[in-house]
Amino acid sequence: MHSINQITCLALQLTNSFTCFGFNNCDNLTQMKSPVNPPWKEQLKEELSRQPVNFFTFATVKDGKPRARTLTLKGFLGETGAEMPTTFSDSLFVGADSRQDKVQEVLASPAFEAVFWLPNVGSQWRIRGEAAVLGGDDAVAREKITQHLQPAEGWTFEDEILKGFNTLDKGQKYKFGVTDGGVVGVVPKEFRMLVLLPQVVERLGIKPPELGIKHYEARIGYPVGWVES
Numbered sequence: 001m002h003s004i005n006q007i008t009c010l011a012l013q014l015t016n017s018f019t020c021f022g023f024n025n026c027d028n029l030t031q032m033k034s035p036v037n038p039p040w041k042e043q044l045k046e047e048l049s050r051q052p053v054n055f056f057t058f059a060t061v062k063d064g065k066p067r068a069r070t071l072t073l074k075g076f077l078g079e080t081g082a083e084m085p086t087t088f089s090d091s092l093f094v095g096a097d098s099r100q101d102k103v104q105e106v107l108a109s110p111a112f113e114a115v116f117w118l119p120n121v122g123s124q125w126r127i128r129g130e131a132a133v134l135g136g137d138d139a140v141a142r143e144k145i146t147q148h149l150q151p152a153e154g155w156t157f158e159d160e161i162l163k164g165f166n167t168l169d170k171g172q173k174y175k176f177g178v179t180d181g182g183v184v185g186v187v188p189k190e191f192r193m194l195v196l197l198p199q200v201v202e203r204l205g206i207k208p209p210e211l212g213i214k215h216y217e218a219r220i221g222y223p224v225g226w227v228e229s
Contacts, residue, residue, distance in 0.1 A: 036088040036150040038226045040201045041076075044120035047121045048073070056116040056196075060105040060131070067105060073116075074167050077195055078149060081163060091145065092127070095168050096192040097175065100134060103192050103221045112153045114196060120209025124189045129199035134161055135192040148197050162186075190195070 003022050016032050048054050054073040059066050071094045078087030092114070094144055106112070110130040132141035134157065142157055165173075165188070170181030176188040201216040215229045 014120055017215075032216060033149045034090055034197075035225060036090050036148065037203075038090050038218075039228060040203065040214070040226070043203070044116075044125060044201075045076070047118050047123055047125075048116070050120045051118055054116070056114050058102065059113045059115075060102055061109045061111055062101070062105045067101070074164065075197060077145070077193075078151065078155065082166060087182070088150045089145075089148050090198060091148045092196045092198075093127060093134075093164065094194050094196075095164060095172060096133075096194045096210045098190045098192050103194070106133055106194060112196060122205065123210070124204040124206070125205065126202045126204075127170065127196065127198050129197045132195045132197060133192050134164075134195055135187070136189075141195070144197060145195055161191070161193055164193050 055070055056073055057068050058071045059068040061067070074093050074095060077089040077091045077093045079085040079089065080093075110132065112129065112131045114127045115124065116127075130144070131136075132144050134141055134145070138157075145157075162185070165176075166183050168176075173181050173184075176189070176191055178184055199218045203210075204212040205211050205214075216226050217229070219225050221225050
């Protein structure tokens, strides 16, 4: 006879979508696989598309105190630059430089909060979770990001990092020594991608027809998913 724990773990292995919390015999299921198309994603993408530029405030933690700055969103990891993407994720990303404070702060303490104010819609979005740094010594980051990713056949992190660099504008590329601002085939060694892995998402609407707050939170445990309240 199989124990309840063994049966539960077998079900988790078959779905390949969940993690095993509190069971000692589920060594091969150590992380949660997050849904790559959560219920808030399409609305956020649609509202972002109405803005001329997607600026947002990105807050990290340093020495126990918040540090905030304005960044430019590049998009959802794996989906940028494709009319019909075949790789999907629930994670946003921005370009960064290994020499910047925000990169070092994320490496030391990955907790973040991002705030988008979208005046053309009349909505504010707050996203909290953990950030990961792609580029350099990023084996742990890749492991975390994989849990938020549904890659197409042939997709690689290396290609995604290169694509991420080539989304930078001419001025941003100049800082990495690409003086002509053109498309490159090799990523500068200092380039990094900050990938925002969401755990809590809130939308505040201040214009009709969607007034009030929508709150989405990733469920930790069984089953894995997003809870709206």
